[in-house]
Amino acid sequence: MRPTVYITRRIPDEIIAKIVEQCDIRMWDETDIPVPRNVLEKEISSVEGLYCLLTETIDREILAKASRLKVISNMAVGYNNIDIKAAKEKGITVTNTPGVLTETTADLTFALLMATARRLIESSDCLRGGNWKTWSPMQLTGQDIYGATLGIIGMGRIGASLAKRAKGFDMNMLYYNRSQKPELEKELNMKYTDLDTLLRGSDFVCIMTPYTPQTRNLIGKREFSLMKKSSILINTARGGIVNENDLFQALRDGEIWAAGLDVFEQEPVCLDNPLLTLPNVVTLPHIGSASIKTRMKMAELAADNLLLAIKNQTPKHVVV
Missing domain, CATH: 3.40.50.720 (NAD(P)-binding Rossmann-like Domain)
Structure with a gap:
Protein backbone atom coordinates (compact mmCIF):
# COMPACT_ATOMS: atom_id res chain seq x y z
CA MET A 1 0.00 0.00 0.00
CA ARG A 2 1.41 3.40 -1.02
CA PRO A 3 1.91 5.98 1.72
CA THR A 4 -0.15 9.15 1.62
CA VAL A 5 1.24 12.67 1.86
CA TYR A 6 -0.57 15.92 2.53
CA ILE A 7 0.87 19.07 0.89
CA THR A 8 -0.28 22.30 2.49
CA ARG A 9 0.14 24.61 -0.51
CA ARG A 10 0.31 24.36 -4.29
CA ILE A 11 3.96 23.67 -5.19
CA PRO A 12 5.60 23.41 -8.65
CA ASP A 13 4.23 20.61 -10.83
CA GLU A 14 7.60 18.92 -11.26
CA ILE A 15 7.94 18.59 -7.48
CA ILE A 16 4.43 17.18 -7.20
CA ALA A 17 5.30 14.65 -9.92
CA LYS A 18 8.38 13.56 -7.98
CA ILE A 19 6.32 12.86 -4.87
CA VAL A 20 3.54 11.14 -6.82
CA GLU A 21 6.03 8.58 -8.14
CA GLN A 22 6.21 7.10 -4.65
CA CYS A 23 3.18 8.36 -2.74
CA ASP A 24 -0.47 9.21 -3.02
CA ILE A 25 -1.06 12.87 -2.34
CA ARG A 26 -3.74 15.22 -1.15
CA MET A 27 -3.10 18.93 -1.39
CA TRP A 28 -4.50 22.31 -0.44
CA ASP A 29 -4.63 23.53 -4.02
CA GLU A 30 -4.05 27.24 -3.39
CA THR A 31 -0.98 29.41 -3.86
CA ASP A 32 -1.86 32.52 -1.86
CA ILE A 33 -4.13 31.26 0.93
CA PRO A 34 -2.81 29.07 3.78
CA VAL A 35 -4.66 25.87 4.55
CA PRO A 36 -7.33 26.45 7.25
CA ARG A 37 -6.54 24.90 10.60
CA ASN A 38 -9.64 22.71 10.65
CA VAL A 39 -8.70 21.27 7.25
CA LEU A 40 -5.14 20.59 8.40
CA GLU A 41 -6.42 18.85 11.55
CA LYS A 42 -8.58 16.56 9.44
CA GLU A 43 -5.93 15.79 6.80
CA ILE A 44 -3.05 15.13 9.21
CA SER A 45 -5.01 12.36 10.91
CA SER A 46 -4.68 9.93 8.01
CA VAL A 47 -1.32 10.58 6.31
CA GLU A 48 2.23 9.31 6.69
CA GLY A 49 3.88 12.50 5.45
CA LEU A 50 3.27 16.24 5.76
CA TYR A 51 4.89 18.72 3.36
CA CYS A 52 4.36 22.17 4.87
CA LEU A 53 5.46 25.81 4.91
CA LEU A 54 6.24 28.31 7.66
CA THR A 55 2.65 29.53 7.39
CA GLU A 56 1.35 26.36 9.04
CA THR A 57 1.41 26.13 12.83
CA ILE A 58 2.08 22.50 13.64
CA ASP A 59 1.53 22.57 17.39
CA ARG A 60 0.87 19.88 19.99
CA GLU A 61 -2.87 20.03 19.42
CA ILE A 62 -2.48 19.42 15.70
CA LEU A 63 0.05 16.64 16.27
CA ALA A 64 -2.35 14.90 18.65
CA LYS A 65 -4.49 14.15 15.57
CA ALA A 66 -1.56 12.56 13.71
CA SER A 67 -1.90 8.83 14.32
CA ARG A 68 0.13 7.66 11.30
CA LEU A 69 2.49 10.56 10.65
CA LYS A 70 6.18 9.69 10.09
CA VAL A 71 7.61 12.95 8.81
CA ILE A 72 7.01 16.70 8.68
CA SER A 73 9.01 18.22 5.83
CA ASN A 74 9.20 21.98 6.29
CA MET A 75 10.02 23.95 3.14
CA ALA A 76 12.08 26.48 5.08
CA VAL A 77 15.27 26.83 7.06
CA GLY A 78 13.44 27.92 10.21
CA TYR A 79 11.09 25.57 12.03
CA ASN A 80 9.63 27.68 14.83
CA ASN A 81 6.21 26.92 13.33
CA ILE A 82 6.55 23.31 14.53
CA ASP A 83 6.39 22.03 18.10
CA ILE A 84 9.64 20.08 17.93
CA LYS A 85 9.26 18.61 21.43
CA ALA A 86 5.80 17.25 20.67
CA ALA A 87 6.98 15.80 17.35
CA LYS A 88 9.91 14.07 19.05
CA GLU A 89 7.62 12.59 21.70
CA LYS A 90 5.51 11.03 18.94
CA GLY A 91 8.56 9.76 17.02
CA ILE A 92 7.88 12.07 14.06
CA THR A 93 10.89 13.14 12.01
CA VAL A 94 11.08 16.87 11.28
CA THR A 95 13.20 18.16 8.39
CA ASN A 96 14.09 21.56 6.93
CA THR A 97 15.86 23.05 3.91
CA PRO A 98 19.07 24.85 4.94
CA GLY A 99 21.96 25.70 2.67
CA VAL A 100 20.14 26.15 -0.62
CA LEU A 101 18.89 29.64 0.22
CA LEU A 284 9.22 43.69 2.26
CA PRO A 285 6.84 40.68 2.38
CA HIS A 286 9.34 38.02 3.59
CA ILE A 287 11.09 37.54 0.23
CA GLY A 288 14.58 36.67 1.50
CA SER A 289 14.79 33.43 -0.47
CA ALA A 290 12.50 34.50 -3.31
CA SER A 291 14.48 33.79 -6.43
CA ILE A 292 13.10 31.28 -8.91
CA LYS A 293 16.12 28.97 -8.71
CA THR A 294 16.31 29.02 -4.94
CA ARG A 295 12.62 28.37 -4.32
CA MET A 296 12.78 25.44 -6.74
CA LYS A 297 15.80 24.06 -4.88
CA MET A 298 13.96 24.44 -1.57
CA ALA A 299 10.89 22.67 -2.91
CA GLU A 300 12.96 19.80 -4.28
CA LEU A 301 14.98 19.40 -1.09
CA ALA A 302 11.79 19.33 0.98
CA ALA A 303 10.46 16.59 -1.31
CA ASP A 304 13.71 14.60 -1.02
CA ASN A 305 13.61 14.84 2.77
CA LEU A 306 9.99 13.71 2.79
CA LEU A 307 10.50 10.71 0.55
CA LEU A 308 13.57 9.45 2.42
CA ALA A 309 11.78 9.61 5.77
CA ILE A 310 8.68 7.92 4.35
CA LYS A 311 10.95 5.00 3.35
CA ASN A 312 12.48 4.92 6.87
CA GLN A 313 15.76 6.27 5.52
CA THR A 314 17.69 9.22 6.94
CA PRO A 315 16.76 12.51 5.24
CA LYS A 316 19.42 14.99 4.18
CA HIS A 317 18.49 17.56 6.81
CA VAL A 318 16.95 16.38 10.08
CA VAL A 319 15.88 18.78 12.81
CA VAL A 320 14.72 15.98 15.11
Whole structure:
Protein backbone atom coordinates (compact mmCIF):
# COMPACT_ATOMS: atom_id res chain seq x y z
CA MET A 1 0.00 0.00 0.00
CA ARG A 2 1.41 3.40 -1.02
CA PRO A 3 1.91 5.98 1.72
CA THR A 4 -0.15 9.15 1.62
CA VAL A 5 1.24 12.67 1.86
CA TYR A 6 -0.57 15.92 2.53
CA ILE A 7 0.87 19.07 0.89
CA THR A 8 -0.28 22.30 2.49
CA ARG A 9 0.14 24.61 -0.51
CA ARG A 10 0.31 24.36 -4.29
CA ILE A 11 3.96 23.67 -5.19
CA PRO A 12 5.60 23.41 -8.65
CA ASP A 13 4.23 20.61 -10.83
CA GLU A 14 7.60 18.92 -11.26
CA ILE A 15 7.94 18.59 -7.48
CA ILE A 16 4.43 17.18 -7.20
CA ALA A 17 5.30 14.65 -9.92
CA LYS A 18 8.38 13.56 -7.98
CA ILE A 19 6.32 12.86 -4.87
CA VAL A 20 3.54 11.14 -6.82
CA GLU A 21 6.03 8.58 -8.14
CA GLN A 22 6.21 7.10 -4.65
CA CYS A 23 3.18 8.36 -2.74
CA ASP A 24 -0.47 9.21 -3.02
CA ILE A 25 -1.06 12.87 -2.34
CA ARG A 26 -3.74 15.22 -1.15
CA MET A 27 -3.10 18.93 -1.39
CA TRP A 28 -4.50 22.31 -0.44
CA ASP A 29 -4.63 23.53 -4.02
CA GLU A 30 -4.05 27.24 -3.39
CA THR A 31 -0.98 29.41 -3.86
CA ASP A 32 -1.86 32.52 -1.86
CA ILE A 33 -4.13 31.26 0.93
CA PRO A 34 -2.81 29.07 3.78
CA VAL A 35 -4.66 25.87 4.55
CA PRO A 36 -7.33 26.45 7.25
CA ARG A 37 -6.54 24.90 10.60
CA ASN A 38 -9.64 22.71 10.65
CA VAL A 39 -8.70 21.27 7.25
CA LEU A 40 -5.14 20.59 8.40
CA GLU A 41 -6.42 18.85 11.55
CA LYS A 42 -8.58 16.56 9.44
CA GLU A 43 -5.93 15.79 6.80
CA ILE A 44 -3.05 15.13 9.21
CA SER A 45 -5.01 12.36 10.91
CA SER A 46 -4.68 9.93 8.01
CA VAL A 47 -1.32 10.58 6.31
CA GLU A 48 2.23 9.31 6.69
CA GLY A 49 3.88 12.50 5.45
CA LEU A 50 3.27 16.24 5.76
CA TYR A 51 4.89 18.72 3.36
CA CYS A 52 4.36 22.17 4.87
CA LEU A 53 5.46 25.81 4.91
CA LEU A 54 6.24 28.31 7.66
CA THR A 55 2.65 29.53 7.39
CA GLU A 56 1.35 26.36 9.04
CA THR A 57 1.41 26.13 12.83
CA ILE A 58 2.08 22.50 13.64
CA ASP A 59 1.53 22.57 17.39
CA ARG A 60 0.87 19.88 19.99
CA GLU A 61 -2.87 20.03 19.42
CA ILE A 62 -2.48 19.42 15.70
CA LEU A 63 0.05 16.64 16.27
CA ALA A 64 -2.35 14.90 18.65
CA LYS A 65 -4.49 14.15 15.57
CA ALA A 66 -1.56 12.56 13.71
CA SER A 67 -1.90 8.83 14.32
CA ARG A 68 0.13 7.66 11.30
CA LEU A 69 2.49 10.56 10.65
CA LYS A 70 6.18 9.69 10.09
CA VAL A 71 7.61 12.95 8.81
CA ILE A 72 7.01 16.70 8.68
CA SER A 73 9.01 18.22 5.83
CA ASN A 74 9.20 21.98 6.29
CA MET A 75 10.02 23.95 3.14
CA ALA A 76 12.08 26.48 5.08
CA VAL A 77 15.27 26.83 7.06
CA GLY A 78 13.44 27.92 10.21
CA TYR A 79 11.09 25.57 12.03
CA ASN A 80 9.63 27.68 14.83
CA ASN A 81 6.21 26.92 13.33
CA ILE A 82 6.55 23.31 14.53
CA ASP A 83 6.39 22.03 18.10
CA ILE A 84 9.64 20.08 17.93
CA LYS A 85 9.26 18.61 21.43
CA ALA A 86 5.80 17.25 20.67
CA ALA A 87 6.98 15.80 17.35
CA LYS A 88 9.91 14.07 19.05
CA GLU A 89 7.62 12.59 21.70
CA LYS A 90 5.51 11.03 18.94
CA GLY A 91 8.56 9.76 17.02
CA ILE A 92 7.88 12.07 14.06
CA THR A 93 10.89 13.14 12.01
CA VAL A 94 11.08 16.87 11.28
CA THR A 95 13.20 18.16 8.39
CA ASN A 96 14.09 21.56 6.93
CA THR A 97 15.86 23.05 3.91
CA PRO A 98 19.07 24.85 4.94
CA GLY A 99 21.96 25.70 2.67
CA VAL A 100 20.14 26.15 -0.62
CA LEU A 101 18.89 29.64 0.22
CA THR A 102 22.06 31.03 1.79
CA GLU A 103 23.36 33.15 -1.10
CA THR A 104 19.94 34.36 -2.22
CA THR A 105 19.03 35.53 1.28
CA ALA A 106 22.40 37.25 1.67
CA ASP A 107 21.77 39.03 -1.65
CA LEU A 108 18.39 40.26 -0.45
CA THR A 109 19.78 41.36 2.91
CA PHE A 110 22.46 43.51 1.33
CA ALA A 111 19.97 44.87 -1.20
CA LEU A 112 17.63 45.85 1.66
CA LEU A 113 20.54 47.49 3.49
CA MET A 114 21.36 49.56 0.39
CA ALA A 115 17.73 50.47 -0.31
CA THR A 116 17.25 51.65 3.27
CA ALA A 117 20.52 53.57 3.52
CA ARG A 118 20.01 55.40 0.22
CA ARG A 119 16.24 55.89 0.63
CA LEU A 120 15.46 54.22 -2.68
CA ILE A 121 11.76 53.56 -2.00
CA GLU A 122 11.19 57.12 -0.78
CA SER A 123 12.98 58.45 -3.84
CA SER A 124 10.94 56.34 -6.23
CA ASP A 125 7.71 57.41 -4.53
CA CYS A 126 8.82 61.05 -4.74
CA LEU A 127 9.32 60.78 -8.49
CA ARG A 128 6.16 58.79 -9.18
CA GLY A 129 4.10 61.12 -7.00
CA GLY A 130 5.13 64.16 -9.00
CA ASN A 131 7.09 65.67 -6.11
CA TRP A 132 10.46 65.90 -7.85
CA LYS A 133 10.47 69.59 -8.73
CA THR A 134 14.19 70.35 -8.91
CA TRP A 135 17.64 69.24 -7.77
CA SER A 136 18.31 70.26 -4.18
CA PRO A 137 21.58 69.91 -2.24
CA MET A 138 20.17 67.83 0.66
CA GLN A 139 17.09 66.31 -0.94
CA LEU A 140 16.62 62.61 -0.06
CA THR A 141 20.15 62.31 1.28
CA GLY A 142 20.99 58.97 2.86
CA GLN A 143 23.80 57.19 4.66
CA ASP A 144 27.07 56.03 3.10
CA ILE A 145 27.66 52.29 2.91
CA TYR A 146 31.24 52.10 1.62
CA GLY A 147 33.66 52.15 4.54
CA ALA A 148 30.90 52.10 7.18
CA THR A 149 30.79 49.67 10.11
CA LEU A 150 28.52 46.66 9.82
CA GLY A 151 27.46 44.70 12.89
CA ILE A 152 26.14 41.19 12.22
CA ILE A 153 24.15 39.42 14.92
CA GLY A 154 24.41 35.69 14.15
CA MET A 155 27.31 34.31 12.15
CA GLY A 156 25.84 31.23 10.51
CA ARG A 157 25.89 30.49 6.79
CA ILE A 158 23.85 33.54 5.79
CA GLY A 159 25.69 35.86 8.15
CA ALA A 160 29.03 34.75 6.70
CA SER A 161 27.76 35.24 3.14
CA LEU A 162 26.52 38.71 4.03
CA ALA A 163 29.98 39.53 5.43
CA LYS A 164 31.58 38.49 2.13
CA ARG A 165 29.40 40.99 0.31
CA ALA A 166 30.22 43.71 2.82
CA LYS A 167 33.93 43.08 2.34
CA GLY A 168 33.56 44.26 -1.25
CA PHE A 169 32.31 47.59 0.11
CA ASP A 170 35.35 47.85 2.38
CA MET A 171 33.11 47.82 5.44
CA ASN A 172 34.50 47.39 8.93
CA MET A 173 32.78 44.38 10.48
CA LEU A 174 31.80 43.41 14.00
CA TYR A 175 29.91 40.24 14.81
CA TYR A 176 28.16 38.69 17.79
CA ASN A 177 27.53 34.95 17.88
CA ARG A 178 27.16 32.09 20.36
CA SER A 179 30.66 30.94 19.39
CA GLN A 180 33.67 32.69 17.91
CA LYS A 181 34.67 32.00 14.29
CA PRO A 182 38.47 32.58 14.11
CA GLU A 183 38.84 31.38 10.51
CA LEU A 184 36.11 33.72 9.28
CA GLU A 185 37.62 36.56 11.28
CA LYS A 186 40.91 36.07 9.47
CA GLU A 187 39.31 35.63 6.04
CA LEU A 188 36.97 38.61 6.27
CA ASN A 189 38.82 40.84 8.74
CA MET A 190 35.95 40.75 11.24
CA LYS A 191 36.05 41.39 14.97
CA TYR A 192 34.16 39.28 17.54
CA THR A 193 32.40 41.40 20.20
CA ASP A 194 29.68 41.26 22.80
CA LEU A 195 26.25 42.50 21.75
CA ASP A 196 26.43 45.88 23.47
CA THR A 197 29.78 46.73 21.88
CA LEU A 198 28.41 45.78 18.47
CA LEU A 199 25.33 47.98 18.92
CA ARG A 200 27.37 50.99 20.05
CA GLY A 201 29.92 50.73 17.26
CA SER A 202 27.86 49.83 14.19
CA ASP A 203 26.42 52.05 11.48
CA PHE A 204 24.35 49.10 10.26
CA VAL A 205 23.04 46.30 12.49
CA CYS A 206 21.94 43.18 10.58
CA ILE A 207 20.03 40.46 12.40
CA MET A 208 20.89 37.02 11.04
CA THR A 209 20.34 34.83 14.10
CA PRO A 210 17.72 32.04 14.32
CA TYR A 211 14.50 32.66 16.25
CA THR A 212 14.58 30.80 19.57
CA PRO A 213 13.22 31.43 23.08
CA GLN A 214 16.61 32.97 23.85
CA THR A 215 16.53 35.39 20.90
CA ARG A 216 12.90 36.48 21.26
CA ASN A 217 12.87 40.28 21.78
CA LEU A 218 16.67 40.24 21.70
CA ILE A 219 16.58 43.79 20.35
CA GLY A 220 14.37 46.18 22.28
CA LYS A 221 14.28 49.53 24.06
CA ARG A 222 17.59 49.07 25.91
CA GLU A 223 19.41 47.92 22.77
CA PHE A 224 18.08 50.81 20.67
CA SER A 225 19.31 53.25 23.31
CA LEU A 226 22.85 51.95 22.72
CA MET A 227 22.79 52.45 18.95
CA LYS A 228 23.93 55.54 17.08
CA LYS A 229 21.24 58.02 16.06
CA SER A 230 22.50 57.58 12.49
CA SER A 231 22.36 53.75 12.62
CA ILE A 232 20.17 51.48 10.52
CA LEU A 233 18.62 48.19 11.62
CA ILE A 234 18.14 45.42 9.03
CA ASN A 235 16.14 42.28 9.87
CA THR A 236 15.80 39.40 7.41
CA ALA A 237 15.80 36.66 10.08
CA ARG A 238 12.54 36.50 12.08
CA GLY A 239 10.21 39.22 13.25
CA GLY A 240 10.00 38.19 16.89
CA ILE A 241 13.72 38.83 17.45
CA VAL A 242 12.96 42.56 17.46
CA ASN A 243 10.38 44.13 19.77
CA GLU A 244 8.27 45.94 17.18
CA ASN A 245 6.72 48.45 19.62
CA ASP A 246 10.17 49.47 20.83
CA LEU A 247 11.41 49.67 17.24
CA PHE A 248 8.56 51.97 16.27
CA GLN A 249 9.30 54.30 19.17
CA ALA A 250 13.03 54.33 18.40
CA LEU A 251 12.38 55.22 14.76
CA ARG A 252 9.67 57.77 15.53
CA ASP A 253 11.76 59.51 18.17
CA GLY A 254 14.97 59.56 16.11
CA GLU A 255 16.80 57.18 18.42
CA ILE A 256 17.93 55.31 15.29
CA TRP A 257 17.86 56.58 11.71
CA ALA A 258 16.01 53.88 9.75
CA ALA A 259 15.09 50.21 9.47
CA GLY A 260 14.77 47.68 6.67
CA LEU A 261 12.44 44.78 7.45
CA ASP A 262 11.73 41.62 5.48
CA VAL A 263 10.07 39.90 8.46
CA PHE A 264 7.46 40.75 11.07
CA GLU A 265 6.23 39.19 14.27
CA GLN A 266 2.84 38.58 12.65
CA GLU A 267 2.85 37.59 8.99
CA PRO A 268 1.26 38.73 6.77
CA VAL A 269 1.75 42.02 8.59
CA CYS A 270 -1.43 43.88 9.56
CA LEU A 271 -1.88 47.08 7.59
CA ASP A 272 -2.50 48.97 10.83
CA ASN A 273 0.99 48.08 12.08
CA PRO A 274 2.43 51.50 13.05
CA LEU A 275 5.78 50.64 11.44
CA LEU A 276 4.07 50.94 8.06
CA THR A 277 3.31 54.60 8.72
CA LEU A 278 6.95 55.65 9.00
CA PRO A 279 8.85 56.99 5.98
CA ASN A 280 12.18 55.75 7.38
CA VAL A 281 11.16 52.07 7.24
CA VAL A 282 11.59 49.92 4.12
CA THR A 283 9.27 46.91 4.28
CA LEU A 284 9.22 43.69 2.26
CA PRO A 285 6.84 40.68 2.38
CA HIS A 286 9.34 38.02 3.59
CA ILE A 287 11.09 37.54 0.23
CA GLY A 288 14.58 36.67 1.50
CA SER A 289 14.79 33.43 -0.47
CA ALA A 290 12.50 34.50 -3.31
CA SER A 291 14.48 33.79 -6.43
CA ILE A 292 13.10 31.28 -8.91
CA LYS A 293 16.12 28.97 -8.71
CA THR A 294 16.31 29.02 -4.94
CA ARG A 295 12.62 28.37 -4.32
CA MET A 296 12.78 25.44 -6.74
CA LYS A 297 15.80 24.06 -4.88
CA MET A 298 13.96 24.44 -1.57
CA ALA A 299 10.89 22.67 -2.91
CA GLU A 300 12.96 19.80 -4.28
CA LEU A 301 14.98 19.40 -1.09
CA ALA A 302 11.79 19.33 0.98
CA ALA A 303 10.46 16.59 -1.31
CA ASP A 304 13.71 14.60 -1.02
CA ASN A 305 13.61 14.84 2.77
CA LEU A 306 9.99 13.71 2.79
CA LEU A 307 10.50 10.71 0.55
CA LEU A 308 13.57 9.45 2.42
CA ALA A 309 11.78 9.61 5.77
CA ILE A 310 8.68 7.92 4.35
CA LYS A 311 10.95 5.00 3.35
CA ASN A 312 12.48 4.92 6.87
CA GLN A 313 15.76 6.27 5.52
CA THR A 314 17.69 9.22 6.94
CA PRO A 315 16.76 12.51 5.24
CA LYS A 316 19.42 14.99 4.18
CA HIS A 317 18.49 17.56 6.81
CA VAL A 318 16.95 16.38 10.08
CA VAL A 319 15.88 18.78 12.81
CA VAL A 320 14.72 15.98 15.11
